[in-house]
Amino acid sequence: MAVIELNGLTKTYGGARGVTDLSFTVEEGEIFGFIGPNGAGKSTTIRTMLGLIYPTSGSARIFGKDCIEHGPEIKKEIGYLPSEVFYYDNMRVKDLLNYSASFYKKDCAGRIKALAERMELDLTKKIDDLSLGNKKKVGIVQGLLHSPKLIILDEPTSGLDPLMQQRFFELLEEENKRGATILFSSHILSEVQRLCNRVAIIKEGRLMALEKMSELKENTYKRFKLQPAGQVAPGAFAIPGVTEWKQEDGEVSFLYKGNINEITRRIAELDLRNMWVEEPDLEEIFMHYYVKGA
Numbered sequence: 001m002a003v004i005e006l007n008g009l010t011k012t013y014g015g016a017r018g019v020t021d022l023s024f025t026v027e028e029g030e031i032f033g034f035i036g037p038n039g040a041g042k043s044t045t046i047r048t049m050l051g052l053i054y055p056t057s058g059s060a061r062i063f064g065k066d067c068i069e070h071g072p073e074i075k076k077e078i079g080y081l082p083s084e085v086f087y088y089d090n091m092r093v094k095d096l097l098n099y100s101a102s103f104y105k106k107d108c109a110g111r112i113k114a115l116a117e118r119m120e121l122d123l124t125k126k127i128d129d130l131s132l133g134n135k136k137k138v139g140i141v142q143g144l145l146h147s148p149k150l151i152i153l154d155e156p157t158s159g160l161d162p163l164m165q166q167r168f169f170e171l172l173e174e175e176n177k178r179g180a181t182i183l184f185s186s187h188i189l190s191e192v193q194r195l196c197n198r199v200a201i202i203k204e205g206r207l208m209a210l211e212k213m214s215e216l217k218e219n220t221y222k223r224f225k226l227q228p229a230g231q232v233a234p235g236a237f238a239i240p241g242v243t244e245w246k247q248e249d250g251e252v253s254f255l256y257k258g259n260i261n262e263i264t265r266r267i268a269e270l271d272l273r274n275m276w277v278e279e280p281d282l283e284e285i286f287m288h289y290y291v292k293g294a
């Protein structure tokens with residue numbers, strides 16, 4: 001079952017581009033990455049899903065229901081963590097969270113306590129006295145306290161230290177095992193890589209690619225590093241698919257995309273001391289899409 005369905009979603013702000021003709025679906029149980037640089041249109045898409053802004057044309061549906069027509073009903077089943085969190089500073093953390101919980105017709109007390117313990121959040125503190133990272137933790141607990149079916153995260157890790165990021169990711173993986181679908185929007189590619197099964201790449205408001213994480217990695221470049229016994233002739237790797245060829249300090253490196261046998265035949269002609277083949281990280285993949293689509 002599709003949990004999120006975007007159909008030709010377009011949003012303009014006055015004449016300015018927000019997102020253009022965006023279509024994709026997120027299936028139940030997925031951890032879906034939504035990546036693109038600042039200004040690509042991620043927040044615009046999320047705000048439309050939450051019914052906070054109206055699409056100019058096209059539609060966004062969640063749980064099979066239109067996000068504008070059924071906004072309040074849909075929102076009860078969504079946990080949303082915005083990129084920036086703002087609170088009434090005078091409140092204590094527990095009062096704010098109890099207030100948030102009162103919107104759901106569920107007893108969330110046990111969950112609030114468990115989540116706060118997990119994230120090492122002091123419920124008795126005044127929001128005013130919290131650091132940025134601790135405010136972020138309030139947002140996390142607030143987003144998860146009602147055990148939502150869909151979790152929408154907009155740049156969720158900013159302000160969290162590495163240990164807390166790790167905890168948070170573990171928490172998300174548990175929520176996913178419990179059955180929650182997750183949309184994870186980010187420009188930090190390593191975290192998307194770590195967590196997501198599938199990704200949509202967005203650039204200047206348009207969908208650039210929609211792929212399984214595994215395919216995204218397979219269909220792209222591999223980085224080769226060789227340590228030859230002597231100098232390699234400059235033309236030795238002049239075959240299609242080889243780019244960024246470099247020879248320095250006794251090491252040859254290049255990116256390769258193509259039939260793996262072609263390249264191993266070339267490599268086999270060399271006398272090697274050592275060799276490494278590395279998976280490209282998402283950063284390199286991302287650059288590839290951007291350069292290609294530029």
Ligand SMILES: Nc1ncnc2c1ncn2[C@@H]1O[C@H](COP(=O)(O)OP(=O)(O)OP(=O)(O)O)[C@@H](O)[C@H]1O
Pocket residue numbers: 013016017018019036037038039040041042043044045
């Ligand atoms: N309220 C608004 N009024 C006018 N233009 C807007 C508004 N909100 C967003 N935009 C524009 O829409 C485009 C997409 O912005 P959006 O915030 O959705 O991108 P993003 O991918 O979430 O980036 P970021 O990570 O920086 O938030 C940008 O060009 C932005 O300037």
